[in-house]
Amino acid sequence: MSTSNPHIALEARDLGIGYNAKKVQNYILKGIRFSILQGELAAIVGINGVGKSTLLRTLGRVQRKLAGSIWVNNIPLEHHTPLELASKISIVLTEPIASKNLTVRELIALGRQPYTNWLGTLSPDDASKIKNAIAMVGLEALQYKKCYELSDGQLQKVMIARALAQDTSLILLDEPTTHLDLYHKVHILKLLKSIAHETGKTILFTTHEIDMAIQLCDKMVLLDQKGNTFGTPGELIQQKHFEGLFPPDTIRFDPDTASFKVNK
Structure with a gap:
């Protein structure tokens, strides 16, 4: 990593995401909390429809947050002008x-x-x-x-x-490995990791490739219907957060291999 004293590049504090419809706030998730350091590669993971893309778009101010705050380089997101944000x-x-x-x-x-x-x-x-x-x-x-x-x-x-x-110091990517074969999925994610670690840029991406994210990411934001958990892949495995992600009669998480197994 290019910096010896990394600072918090992106932080969510009690963030609520969703949509405004007819003056009614429709929440997808509330109480999202995490902080990612400069030069880290981090993934947002979870089951389909849980709000991964909505969270990413909210962090990039493509859509409005419903509650809480987002901080970029220790400054609230809304305090940046559009031009300042485009440079960050x-x-x-x-x-x-x-x-x-x-x-x-x-x-x-x-x-x-x-x-x-x-x-x-x-x-x-x-x-x-x-x-x-x-x-x-x-x-x-x-x-x-x-x-x-x-x-x-x-x-x-x-x-x-x-x-x-x-x-920019922060790069947000929505499903960067969609439609790619296994080799190219791994190639893209390894490329992102090397960019983050060699340049000190912070990279956050959404993905369905949970096994790969566990192997390659510094931090992970795990979304489920109850909210979110956050930490290193090792911490999330130790705390058994992956084990309740899918119906256990269909897919189980094997902590020894850090991967999901199909129950035959």
């Missing part, structure tokens, strides 16, 4: 790319939008950030290809590179 948080959501007709390099360059002048002119510093992002993710050979020519795994790497080019 980059978000990779699951929505399809607006134009796959762009080249890889052009799409990655969009990450510099918060910093360019009103004409969108790239400075030498912008060009350097783009070049570094392409190199870090290993996209040199693909940078002049059109995005529609890429596989899902390659496109996911491009989106990560765009977030890196934005050069």
